[in-house]
Amino acid sequence: MRWKTKAFLFGGATALTLIASEPAHAFRMIQNSATGWVTSGARVPCHDSGGFTHWNLRNIVWRVNPALEGATAEGSVDYAINQWNAVSGSDYRLTRGPATGAGGFGWDTTNSMVWAGGNGCSLNCLALTALTLDAGQVIIESDITFNTLVSWSNDSSAYDIRAVAAHELGHSLGIHHTNSLAVNRPTMKDGYFANALTLENDDKDALLCSVAKYPVNCTNPCPSGGVYDGANCYMWTRPPGTTPFIWDENMYHAAVVHPNGPCPYLAWNNLNGTNVQPQFDGANCVLWLGPEPNQLPFIWSNNYYLSPICRP
Amino acid sequence: MKPKNVSIRSVGPLALALALTATLGSPAGAMTLIRAGLDDLVAANSTIVIAKVEGATSYWNADANLILTDYRLTTTQVLKGRVEREITLTQMGGTAGELTTLIPGGANLLSDQRYVLFLRHEPLPGTEPVLTVAEHCQGAFDIESRDSGDWAISQAADESLVDDKGDPQGAEVPGGAQGLSLDELVKSITALVDKGGDR
Numbered sequence: 427m428r429w430k431t432k433a434f435l436f437g438g439a440t441a442l443t444l445i446a447s448e449p450a451h452a453f454r455m456i457q458n459s460a461t462g463w464v465t466s467g468a469r470v471p472c473h474d475s476g477g478f479t480h481w482n483l484r485n486i487v488w489r490v491n492p493a494l495e496g497a498t499a500e501g502s503v504d505y506a507i508n509q510w511n512a513v514s515g516s517d518y519r520l521t522r523g524p525a526t527g528a529g530g531f532g533w534d535t536t537n538s539m540v541w542a543g544g545n546g547c548s549l550n551c552l553a554l555t556a557l558t559l560d561a562g563q564v565i566i567e568s569d570i571t572f573n574t575l576v577s578w579s580n581d582s583s584a585y586d587i588r589a590v591a592a593h594e595l596g597h598s599l600g601i602h603h604t605n606s607l608a609v610n611r612p613t614m615k616d617g618y619f620a621n622a623l624t625l626e627n628d629d630k631d632a633l634l635c636s637v638a639k640y641p642v643n644c645t646n647p648c649p650s651g652g653v654y655d656g657a658n659c660y661m662w663t664r665p666p667g668t669t670p671f672i673w674d675e676n677m678y679h680a681a682v683v684h685p686n687g688p689c690p691y692l693a694w695n696n697l698n699g700t701n702v703q704p705q706f707d708g709a710n711c712v713l714w715l716g717p718e719p720n721q722l723p724f725i726w727s728n729n730y731y732l733s734p735i736c737r738p
Numbered sequence: 739m740k741p742k743n744v745s746i747r748s749v750g751p752l753a754l755a756l757a758l759t760a761t762l763g764s765p766a767g768a769m770t771l772i773r774a775g776l777d778d779l780v781a782a783n784s785t786i787v788i789a790k791v792e793g794a795t796s797y798w799n800a801d802a803n804l805i806l807t808d809y810r811l812t813t814t815q816v817l818k819g820r821v822e823r824e825i826t827l828t829q830m831g832g833t834a835g836e837l838t839t840l841i842p843g844g845a846n847l848l849s850d851q852r853y854v855l856f857l858r859h860e861p862l863p864g865t866e867p868v869l870t871v872a873e874h875c876q877g878a879f880d881i882e883s884r885d886s887g888d889w890a891i892s893q894a895a896d897e898s899l900v901d902d903k904g905d906p907q908g909a910e911v912p913g914g915a916q917g918l919s920l921d922e923l924v925k926s927i928t929a930l931v932d933k934g935g936d937r
Contacts, residue, residue: 458840466831466875467842469896479840532803532863533839546830546841546862549782550873552770556804556830559838566837590770597769597842603897 452606453614453632455479456597458563467557469602472635479563479600480640484736486537486568486598487523487720494541494574499587500525502580503539505623506591509613510599513630516637517737518599523722524675531571533558535719537598538569539591545571552576553590555597567719568598582623589613589623601632644736649718651702652732659721659732662702662713670713670730672723677714677730681706769843773899774876776912776923780930783856783877785819785869787811788924790852796832799864805839806862807832809847811855817924818931819857827857828868845871845878846893854879854890854923876911881920891917 455478456467470478488507492499500522507520529536531545547554551573558567570591572578578587596614604614612628648659661677664670668679681688689704689711704711713730716723721732780786789811796807807829813821831841847853856877859867871877875893882889892911899911913923 456840456842458838466844466846467840530803530863532799532801533837534803544861544863546860546870546872546874547769548860548872550772550774550778550876552772554769554874555842557838557840557842559840561836593770602842 451628451631451635452608453604453612453628453635454602455632455635456557456600456602458557458559467602472632472639477563477639478636479557479559479565480636481518481565481599482640482642483720484517484642484644485519485521485720485733487521487717487722487733488537488539489523489529490525490539492525492541494543495572495578495587498580499541499578502587503591505588506595509592509623509625510595510633513625513633516630516633517642518633518637520595521722521733523717529569531556531569533567535567536717537567537720539572540569541572541574543574547571547573548575549573552585553594555594557598557600565598565600570594570598586623592623592625596629596632599633600636601629604628604632642736644734644738647734647736647738649721649732654734654738657734658724658726659734660729661723661732662730664728664730665704668711670725670728672725673710675716675723676712677716677723678710678712679704681710769841769874771843771874771876771894771897771899773911774873776926777930779856779873779877779912780818780927783818783858783873785821785857786817786855786927786931787813787819787821787825787857788815788817788852788854788881788920789813789825791847791849793849794832794847796834798834799862801864804830804863805832805834805837806830806865814852815924817854817927825869827855828862828865828870830862841874843874843897845875847878852881854881854920854927879913879917879923882917886919888920889917890920890923891915 451472454469455472457470457474457476457478458467459476490500490503504522507522510518510520529538531540553570553572556569557565560566576585578585580587592613601614604612606612606615606628610626612626614629614632648654652659652661664679668682670679684690689706702713704713720735724731791809791811793810794807796805799806809827811825813823813825829844831839831844855871856873857869858872860870860872861867862870875897878893879890880893890913892913894911895915
């Protein structure tokens with residue numbers, strides 16, 4: 427054999443070996459290289475040099491407006507959310523926030539799931555996911571619209587909200603349709619089978635691919651004035667003698683009778699030493715008006731907290 | 739039959755090209771769609787054209803919460819409906835400034851490319867009814883020029899489609915993954931239009 431042929435064979439074999447040494451994953455990610463022309467996304471493997479769409483935070487709050495579907499929709503969405511939260515090794519945490527904070531289908535800093543007869547999803551479209559991307563294929567918002575003309579279920583019959591929501595949530599995380607031909611179809615293959623109610627390894631590998639390729643280096647997971655306590659953002663200590671509460675994702679405490687008015691406290695210090703002046707709204711003292719994108723307010727041990735947007 | 743002699747030089751590059759091609763990305767959709775047969779597509783859409791994309795402009799919708807793209811096309815053949823030679827269709831998605839609205843599963847339209855498009859008027863977020871590919875990737879067929887003539891391949895060919903009972907079996911797009919000749923597609927569409935296939 428001539429040396430040129432040997433060299434060619436060696437080079438070719440090496441190249442094929444390198445390709446073959448990549449894990450034979452079937453899942454695919456959504457890549458956007460659009461400059462205004464392309465409105466869909468390309469399906470690419472995890473190692474594609476062009477990268478793929480991804481989040482730069484890990485706590486993603488979804489707000490569901492089930493107005494045109496019914497209250498059972500929320501429980502079905504919870505089921506789908508929990509499937510993705512249960513992926514071992516992933517630090518993504520999806521949460522369903524109160525419906526009162528639900529925005530619409532489109533960029534409004536709120537990740538919303540809505541049931542509608544329009545939004546570009548009609549007739550043969552069951553559900554549609556929109557991604558709002560910043561530079562670098564960074565997802566800054568996702569919205570999902572479900573077609574109200576479809577008969578939805580939550581009992582594994584067509585079309586089960588749990589399965590379709592899990593499928594669309596996968597898209598919201600930057601995952602495209604898989605090439606898998608496995609008998610137990612991954613959720614990202616089809617979103618409507620009984621066995622798609624749980625994620626398959628192919629789905630989990632797709633999420634872990636995103637986690638590994640785009641780790642979140644979170645140095646400040648809290649809004650200004652908040653202190654990360656290892657799990658959440660400790661925002662404010664309650665004023666003495668008051669009972670804090672959350673209403674419509676805003677922070678309040680009940681008005682206290684005082685000669686100078688109902689909200690007389692100059693403020694009180696949070697752990698960061700910031701003072702805040704509550705305002706009387708006619709019934710209660712308003713401390714903070716939410717909602718903050720991807721953060722949820724809550725009360726714990728009579729103090730005010732926000733969920734973090736990521737975990738250091 | 740004696741095997742043909744095939745040189746290493748000819749097989750090697752071909753094998754490498756095939757292997758590399760398998761690793762490259764391909765455009766495809768990512769919404770959940772019920773499979774639409776050709777009869778469904780013809781019935782559900784008021785306008786069917788063969789057209790070439792001449793240009794596009796992206797902009798924020800009237801509610802300033804979604805980026806839309808207007809595509810300017812020149813029609814070369816009208817298979818259903820009555821439209822001008824120059825038409826504009828509107829799609830959700832596009833890039834305006836630093837932000838992009840990405841609609842995975844939308845029809846994928848590129849400059850100077852020809853397509854068979856199934857169109858109808860529908861309101862999109864923040865718009866009055868506009869001419870759009872409402873069936874998304876199912877409503878657009880790429881046209882490829884081959885030695886045997888023009889070929890039409892559904893953009894939904896790689897998709898996970900369901901039939902109207904939620905069953906994926908047989909939920910193949912018109913022409914399947916390989917597509918079909920453009921002439922054959924046009925004849926089929928014309929026959930359905932002549933039968934009065936309206937929904």
